[in-house]
Amino acid sequence: MLYSRYFIPTVKETPSDAEVISHQLMLRAGMIRKLSAGIYNYLPMGLRSIRKFENIVREEMNKADAIEMLMPSVQPAELWQESGRWAFYGKELLRFKDRKDADFCMGPTHEEVITDMVRREIKSYRQMPINFYQVQTKFRDEIRPRFGLMRGREFIMKDAYSFDVDSLAADKSYDKMYNAYMRIFERCGLNFRAVEADTGSIGGSSSHEFMVLADSGEDAIVSCDACRYAANVEKAESGAPLQPVSAEPLPIQKTATPNMKTIADVAAFLGLTSDLTVKTLVYCSEEGDTVMALLRGDHELNEIKLKNSLGWNEIRMATEEEILRLTGSPIGFLGPLELKEKTTVIADLLVRNMVNTVVGANEIDMHFCNVNPSRDFTPDRYVDIRNVVANDSCPRCHEGKLEMWRGIEVGHVFKLGTKYSQSLNATYLDANGKEQFIFMGCYGIGIGRTVAASIEQNHDDNGIIFPIPIAPFHCSVVAINAKDKGVMAESEEIYLKLEELGIEVLFDDRDERPGVKFKDNDLIGIPLRLVVGSKGLAEGKVELKIRATGEVMSLPIEEAIAMVHQMVTSALKYKE
RNA sequence: CGGUGAGUAGCGCAGCCUGGUAGCGCACCUGCCUUGGGAGCAGGGGGUCGCUGGUUCGAUUCCAGUCUCACCGACCA
Numbered sequence: 001m002l003y004s005r006y007f008i009p010t011v012k013e014t015p016s017d018a019e020v021i022s023h024q025l026m027l028r029a030g031m032i033r034k035l036s037a038g039i040y041n042y043l044p045m046g047l048r049s050i051r052k053f054e055n056i057v058r059e060e061m062n063k064a065d066a067i068e069m070l071m072p073s074v075q076p077a078e079l080w081q082e083s084g085r086w087a088f089y090g091k092e093l094l095r096f097k098d099r100k101d102a103d104f105c106m107g108p109t110h111e112e113v114i115t116d117m118v119r120r121e122i123k124s125y126r127q128m129p130i131n132f133y134q135v136q137t138k139f140r141d142e143i144r145p146r147f148g149l150m151r152g153r154e155f156i157m158k159d160a161y162s163f164d165v166d167s168l169a170a171d172k173s174y175d176k177m178y179n180a181y182m183r184i185f186e187r188c189g190l191n192f193r194a195v196e197a198d199t200g201s202i203g204g205s206s207s208h209e210f211m212v213l214a215d216s217g218e219d220a221i222v223s224c225d226a227c228r229y230a231a232n233v234e235k236a237e238s239g240a241p242l243q244p245v246s247a248e249p250l251p252i253q254k255t256a257t258p259n260m261k262t263i264a265d266v267a268a269f270l271g272l273t274s275d276l277t278v279k280t281l282v283y284c285s286e287e288g289d290t291v292m293a294l295l296r297g298d299h300e301l302n303e304i305k306l307k308n309s310l311g312w313n314e315i316r317m318a319t320e321e322e323i324l325r326l327t328g329s330p331i332g333f334l335g336p337l338e339l340k341e342k343t344t345v346i347a348d349l350l351v352r353n354m355v356n357t358v359v360g361a362n363e364i365d366m367h368f369c370n371v372n373p374s375r376d377f378t379p380d381r382y383v384d385i386r387n388v389v390a391n392d393s394c395p396r397c398h399e400g401k402l403e404m405w406r407g408i409e410v411g412h413v414f415k416l417g418t419k420y421s422q423s424l425n426a427t428y429l430d431a432n433g434k435e436q437f438i439f440m441g442c443y444g445i446g447i448g449r450t451v452a453a454s455i456e457q458n459h460d461d462n463g464i465i466f467p468i469p470i471a472p473f474h475c476s477v478v479a480i481n482a483k484d485k486g487v488m489a490e491s492e493e494i495y496l497k498l499e500e501l502g503i504e505v506l507f508d509d510r511d512e513r514p515g516v517k518f519k520d521n522d523l524i525g526i527p528l529r530l531v532v533g534s535k536g537l538a539e540g541k542v543e544l545k546i547r548a549t550g551e552v553m554s555l556p557i558e559e560a561i562a563m564v565h566q567m568v569t570s571a572l573k574y575k576e
Numbered sequence: 577c578g579g580u581g582a583g584u585a586g587c588g589c590a591g592c593c594u595g596g597u598a599g600c601g602c603a604c605c606u607g608c609c610u611u612g613g614g615a616g617c618a619g620g621g622g623g624u625c626g627c628u629g630g631u632u633c634g635a636u637u638c639c640a641g642u643c644u645c646a647c648c649g650a651c652c653a
Contacts (some may be wrong), residue, residue: 012602012614013588017646037645115615143577146646281653300651317652331618331653360653387651421628462613515613522613533612 005132017540022455023148038145038153048472064180071276077103079112106139119426133160149448156447170439195233210405212453226400239395261332278336282318294347335359416440466523468571479532482511
């Protein structure tokens with residue numbers, strides 16, 4: 001490709017509205033341009049990288065016996081009403097009407113559509129296992145789109161759906177996809193973790209997320225430093241053992257705590273550390289049911305765990321008025337004792353063995369001291385409802401400690417069970433002629449997001465450092481002086497030879513000063529660069545620079561070509 | 577959805593308080609010069625000042641409405 005005839009609109013200045021590095025660099029390198037909030041044009045360079053990654057995904061999907069197809073991005077409301085998600089999905093689902101006033105939506109995912117197709121076509125156990133996938137543009141009307149391709153509203157996703165005769169077979173399909181995902185992200189040279197995850201609005205029994213480690217990641221994850229346990233904090237189980245009872249219970253005592261509304265205030269006022277107090281939170285369901293959650297003072301509530309333990313769809317903090325009605329007290333002095341109205345009380349596991357702790361008295365400026373669970377109050381249940389923290393002991397091996405990371409979710413695999421096959425009535429006949437529900441799994445990869453995550457992980461002050469498998473071009477040939485006929489002729493010959501070898505080359509033939517060309521080539525992240533100048537040519541040499549390491553070699557022309565060929569070939573060959 | 581802020585040339589910004597018809601840097605075009613890390617000189621093109629209405633002799637500037645965008649909040653009892 002001739003740079004002068006291609007389209008790479010680079011910019012020197014960092015656009016003011018781009019916060020994270022990948023967004024800034026994708027804009028500066030001319031890969032994307034914003035059309036509207038969370039909606040982007042993919043310019044040629046951006047598209048090339050995206051296609052590269054898509055094709056890696058396709059290769060691995062095909063290798064894992066998934067079959068490519070393509071479903072529509074516009075979907076009829078009926079299917080969503082049938083599955084129950086038309087009501088459940090909320091505002092993220094972009095809905096609209098056609099000219100006949102019929103309801104439609106932009107597909108945020110395709111479980112309904114694929115299940116509908118499968119229930120019409122798959123009738124026998126002989127037709128399974130089967131797994132369909134597609135690479136499709138999705139639309140989710142995010143509350144707050146940001147970070148460029150990282151959290152767009154319109155985005156490209158690979159999604160796959162497996163169909164099996166029973167749970168055991170479905171587990172096999174799941175494992176196959178899990179392994180394919182491992183290969184995909186390894187092939188891209190990403191530093192990532194597969195972690196246990198909550199299933200969220202997709203539903204299902206269990207799932208793993210594939211997380212690219214990056215400080216800018218929107219998710220917190222933990223991994224054990226001794227065993228293989230790793231999980232999203234939303235899901236991570238608390239493995240900390242109960243503290244042994246260390247003190248004699250003292251008589252309960254009501255104490256004035258004027259204006260001490262936070263745990264930190266109360267603890268400081270009483271001369272305690274916050275882990276010796278109990279914090280009380282009140283939450284409500286959509287229907288207005290309330291629940292009181294008790295946690296050790298230094299811990300955070302995990303809303304997802306609480307929600308799941310109650311079996312509620314949605315959860316929100318109670319308002320001041322609701323709290324006043326329930327406890328008779330303003331915020332800051334809440335506790336499980338002497339409630340005005342009866343409510344469910346759920347305490348975190350670690351609250352059970354606390355001794356002589358502190359809770360609010362449900363009365364302004366008052367707390368109870370020397371409170372002892374089960375003696376002074378009994379929660380309805382003790383459940384793990386807190387967020388794990390760094391250095392918690394591992395819930396699996398109990399030997400290691402948990403480490404915390406930030407991660408970007410680039411892939412997610414789910415075991416769906418029969419959730420959708422039941423709601424959409426997708427059944428087959430087994431070997432005994434008996435009708436059974438199909439077992440499903442679904443598997444997503446954010447295509448654009450993975451490219452962004454890769455940039456997040458691979459860049460320096462000068463710009464992007466693409467790994468060869470997803471770089472828009474493998475190598476650039478930079479002619480130092482476009483007016484020097486000898487340099488141009490030699491550059492072109494090198495360019496053609498490399499292309500003949502199947503290498504994707506960007507030939508920078510522009511009539512620009514060398515500095516401009518070097519800056520652009522660094523910014524757009526081409527992994528290998530051959531510089532052709534008159535001085536080097538006098539000795540029959542060109543310069544090979546490796547973007548990632550900064551390593552520079554002056555080599556005879558043929559050797560340089562061979563070296564590039566060898567480096568590209570070995571980078572693209574994936575070792576099993 | 578709430579809070580804050582911003583919309584002026586392709587990009588980044590100034591001007592607005594104190595109304596008189598718009599400017600800077602980069603980018604772009606022409607010419608000269610230059611060619612190993614975003615050069616220099618000279619000349620030039622490009623703006624319904626987000627949109628609608630109001631006040632005024634006159635509005636980018638003041639007022640009202642509206643649209644768009646960005647940032648913050650939804651880690652707390």
